[in-house]
Amino acid sequence: MVGILAENLAVSDGPLNSENATLLRPSDPTLPLEELHKRYEEDGYLFLKQVLPREDVLEARNAYFSSLESTGVLKPGSEPVEGIFDPAKSHEDYPGIGAGHADGNGRPGGEQAAAFVDLALDAHYQHWYAEKFCNHPALYDFIAKFSGWNKNTLSLRRTLLRNNIPGSKPIGVHYDQIFLRHGDPTSITAWVPMGDIKLNGGGLIYLENGDSIGVELEQAFYKKAKEAGLSDEEAKNAFNSNMMATGLLSEFPAEFARDNDRRWLVSAYEAGDVVLHKPHMIHASTLNHDPDNVIRLATDLRFCDSSKPYDKRWMNHYTFNDGV
Ligand SMILES: O=C(O)CCC(=O)C(=O)O
Ligand SMILES: [Fe+2]
Structure with missing residues (x-):
């Protein structure tokens, strides 16, 4: 019998249940470094519980939704920090940034969505986010110690704040090195939920033992490019042309897991949690089916080691069509 992990837990091409998914393993950030390293290397990810102070994350969530309130996205009478979508509105008028739209990372939505999209982009440049949140010492210090990069630990400026409104399109299957391919494949991604996310509320999912599959895919892309007679530099630039225009491996997570004989690892998240993942670790997002309409x-x-080559394109704040 197929067990239910959560009502309505699903990806774009179908449900996630006990047959094709299981839970992500949480780690206490105060565990010995040796154990944390072992988990990161073995699993391709490290799911850190409460590494950021919850109140600081909620303060950022509040600042974000307060800045968007004028667009009518929030349910009347609700508090900005709750980030509850107004059920009377259509999610099409509030498109998310960077979810792998057909036009890559171009500007999403039409005329109707302009004010919302402008403000969602503008949030990336605000002091509360760009200076305070992205440089939170609790996370930076953890990574500097965990990686052993210490003072060479560099936080890349380009980041994507992603609001997934209930019903909107989640990001497809990918690994991050595809987008960071001008840099050494040792960077660390910190995926930071900004608020509590229920199991069926649109959180990130990881492919079980997915790092080795990502490494193999990368090698296969490289080999193919070389066989086509490309130089190293050209091969680097040709990665995207080997897959979908968006750099994604697939828009169909359920099918991708089936084809690779793997399960997806799922979790609910609390404000203060962070997942670190390796550059080839394969991941995607679930549909936001939050029963309370929470965005x-x-x-x-x-983060990367500044003493190694890193992808300089990531040293500028995110803008549409920035070529990454
Ligand atoms: O938040 C998402 O939906 C995608 C995030 C992601 O792919 C990443 O953090 O690398
Ligand atoms: Fe990613």
Whole structure:
């Protein structure tokens, strides 16, 4: 019998249940470094419980939704920090940034969505976010110690604040090195939920033992490019042309897991949790089916060793069509 993990837990091409999914393993950030390293290397991810102070994350969530309130996205009478979508509105008028729209990372939505999209983009440049949240010492210090990069730990400026409104399109299957391919494949992504996310509320999912599959895919892309007679530099630039225009491996997570004989790892998240993942670790997002219409907000912060080559395109704040 197929067990239910959560009512309505699903990806774009179908439900996630005990047959094709299981739970992500949480880790206490105070565990010995040796154990944390072992988990990160073995699993391709490290799901840190409460590494950021919950109140600081909620303060950022509040700032974000307060800045969007004028667009009518929030349910009348609700508090901005709750981030509850107005059920009378259509999610099409509130498109998310960076969810792998057909036009890559171009500007989403039409005329109707302009004010919302402008403000959602503008949030990336605000002091509360760009200076305070992205450089939170609790996370930076953890990564500097965990990686052993210490003072060479560099936080890449380009980040994506992603609001997934109930019913909107989640990001498809990918690994991050595809987008960071001008840098050494040792960077660390920190996926940071900005608020509590229920199991069926649109959180990130990871492919079980997915790092080795990502490494193999990367090698296969590289080999194919070389066989086509491309130089190293050209091969680097040709990665995207080997897959979908968006750099994604697939828009169909259920099918992708089936084809690779793997399960998806799922979790509910609390404000203060962070998942670190390796550059080839395969992941995607679930549909936001939050029964209370809570908007899923998260950001991806990336860290690298500044003594190694890193992707300089990531040293500028995110803008539409920035070529990454
Ligand atoms: O938040 C999402 O839906 C996608 C995030 C992601 O892919 C990442 O953090 O690398
Ligand atoms: Fe990613």
